[in-house]
Structure formats: structure tokens, C-alpha cells
Amino acid sequence: MYTIPTQGKRVILRFGLNVHHQGNLRIRGKSAATGCVYFDRDVSLNGNEDLLTLDFPLPISPEKLIVEFDGPASPETLQTAYLPPLPGYEPVEIAFFDFLKWFLPRACGLKAGNYNIQGTPYRLLYYAGNIIDEDEGQIKTPARSDHWKNALHASRSVFKKHSAPTNGAVLLHELGHLVTGDREEELPDYYSVDLALSYGFPKSEVSFVHTKMIADTTEDQTPEQREANYQRAVQISEYIDQYELQDVDF
Numbered sequence: 001m002y003t004i005p006t007q008g009k010r011v012i013l014r015f016g017l018n019v020h021h022q023g024n025l026r027i028r029g030k031s032a033a034t035g036c037v038y039f040d041r042d043v044s045l046n047g048n049e050d051l052l053t054l055d056f057p058l059p060i061s062p063e064k065l066i067v068e069f070d071g072p073a074s075p076e077t078l079q080t081a082y083l084p085p086l087p088g089y090e091p092v093e094i095a096f097f098d099f100l101k102w103f104l105p106r107a108c109g110l111k112a113g114n115y116n117i118q119g120t121p122y123r124l125l126y127y128a129g130n131i132i133d134e135d136e137g138q139i140k141t142p143a144r145s146d147h148w149k150n151a152l153h154a155s156r157s158v159f160k161k162h163s164a165p166t167n168g169a170v171l172l173h174e175l176g177h178l179v180t181g182d183r184e185e186e187l188p189d190y191y192s193v194d195l196a197l198s199y200g201f202p203k204s205e206v207s208f209v210h211t212k213m214i215a216d217t218t219e220d221q222t223p224e225q226r227e228a229n230y231q232r233a234v235q236i237s238e239y240i241d242q243y244e245l246q247d248v249d250f
Contacts, residue, residue, distance in 0.1 A: 006061035013056045016077035022047030025071030031062035036108040037163045059200030062105045083200040084246035095119025104164040125153045145177035165205040210236045
């Protein structure tokens with residue numbers, strides 16, 4: 001187990017791993033203060049690697065990160081670099097990222113309740129279990145936007161199962177609905193992907209949210225809706241794959 005003082009900065013960690021033999025390696029990073037997970041990666045090793053290099057972007061990090069290695073490899077080197085400078089954002093977007101920097105490191109243990117998102121007209125309604133709609137009752141979805149109340153709704157029980165970057169990408173998607181005013185999915189999809197990737201969120205987490213997590217949460221889908229969600233996932237996946245990330249200087 002290794003403790004790394006990431007200090008809440010926008011950083012990327014690069015581990016050089018000494019591979020001992022073939023097998024499966026699990027690398028898990030979590031906040032030393034709250035236990036909230038930041039990454040949890042499984043790597044299959046064939047035993048022929050001399051030194052394996054793995055990168056872990058942390059656009060939002062805790063003060064201290066605990067990293068655990070379980071399997072046939074051990075860290076030999078660690079490099080830390082700052083993520084590239086941020087592009088220009090609108091004031092409401094800057095304020096929302098400031099909220100994420102406070103919320104994500106605490107999300108796995110934060111009490112249910114209403115949280116104002118300072119600098120924006122929005123607030124977060126954080127539910128202990130399923131999201132509850134006044135008319136529809138319990139809704140099984142990780143998060144959703146509420147245009148009537150200018151609010152985002154999120155489920156702590158779902159967020160506890162996922163990493164901080166995953167939860168951040170989910171909330172950015174819901175923010176996209178409110179900022180654009182669009183109740184359909186295409187415009188909020190692209191808006192939130194651009195925000196997440198330009199801020200430094202890992203492509204793998206953003207892709208998971210848009211191709212798997214969100215697409216699978218709609219209940220009682222018709223065959224036509226399932227096909228539409230599939231096509232939506234294919235298109236956004238291609239967009240994420242071709243998105244050019246800025247180089248990091250270690």
C-alpha cells in the first residue's frame with residue numbers, strides 16, 4: 001500500500017511496474033480520508049513485460065491517495081505531473097467544477113440532503129437510496145436533471161459503487177441538460193463529454209458513463225428505444241475515441 005499526497009490537484013500519476021510473472025493485477029486508488037474510490041483497474045499480465053507503464057489521470061483528487069497493488073507486479077517508479085492548463089469555461093461551468101472538487105471526494109459517505117451549488121442557479125438533491133419523484137415514486141437511475149426545480153438528483157447508493165471520475169461524468173451529463181435546456185440526450189451528451197475530457201477526466205470513465213451506465217438505466221424500454229440508445233452509444237463512443245487529449249509533460 002502506498003500513500004501519495006495528491007493535495008487536491010489536477011494531476012496524473014504514472015507508475016512503472018516491475019512484473020514478476022503472469023496473472024491478473026488489480027490497482028486500486030482511494031481517498032485516505034473518506035475511502036472514496038478514484039480508480040480500480042484490472043490488468044492481465046502475460047509475464048513477458050519488463051517494465052509496465054500505467055497512467056492514472058486525476059482531474060479531481062483527494063488530499064492523500066492510497067494506492068493498493070494486488071497481483072504479480074509491484075511499483076518500481078512513480079512520476080507525477082500536472083494536467084494541461086484548462087481552456088476557457090463559462091462562469092457557471094467553473095462554479096460547477098468547484099462544486100465537484102468539494103463533492104466527489106466525499107460522495108461515498110456524504111449525508112443525504114440538499115446541497116446548493118454556489119455560483120450557479122442549481123442545487124443537488126442527494127438521496128440515500130433511489131431517487132424519489134413526487135409523481136412517479138422511486139426511480140432507479142444514478143442521477144437525473146430536474147428542469148422544474150433547477151436541480152440535479154443523485155443516488156448515494158449508486159454513487160458508492162463507482163469511482164469519483166465516473167460520478168463526476170454522470171453529474172456533468174445532467175448539468176448539460178440544465179445548461180442547454182434540452183430534455184433530449186444528444187446535445188447534453190456532447191456538451192458534457194467536451195467538458196469532462198477537456199478537464200482531464202479519463203476517456204475510459206467518460207465512455208463507460210455514456211455507453212453503458214446511462215444507456216442501461218431507462219426502465220421499461222421499447223425495442224425502438226433500445227435501438228436508439230444503442231445507436232446513441234455507438235456515436236458518442238466514436239466521438240470520445242477520436243477526441244484529441246493534450247499531451248502531458250512528465
